[in-house]
Amino acid sequence: MREDELTIGAFARACRLSPKALRLYDELRLLRPRGLLASADGPDDAVRALIGAANDAGGPDNVSCVVADVVDRAA
Structure with a gap:
């Protein structure tokens, strides 16, 4: 992981979405x-x-x- 990237958990906390929602968005290629x-x-x-x-x-x-x-x- 690059220094300027976040784990999915850290990103979820930062944007107030669940990791499950973020994984769905990733599957839909929205991230x-x-x-x-x-x-x-x-x-x-x-x-x-x-x-x-x-x-x-x-x-x-x-x-x-x-x-x-x-x-x-x-x-």
């Missing part, structure tokens, strides 16, 4: 945003790509997405 975010031209493009991927994977019509750029001001 694979890394490549989409890396290739996006900005937040709006990233949101469109993530929502498109969720819909392509069978997500409902009311998919929502928020993209935030977190900056470490101390660095």
Whole structure:
């Protein structure tokens, strides 16, 4: 596991979802945003790509997405 990755339990606690729900989302291929975010031209493009991927994977019509750029001001 890479240093910047979380275990499924830690991620579940952080997003307040059960590990079972996260495993289901993974099976539906809804938890694979890394490549989409890396290739996006900005937040709006990233949101469109993530929502498109969720819909392509069978997500409902009311998919929502928020993209935030977190900056470490101390660095």
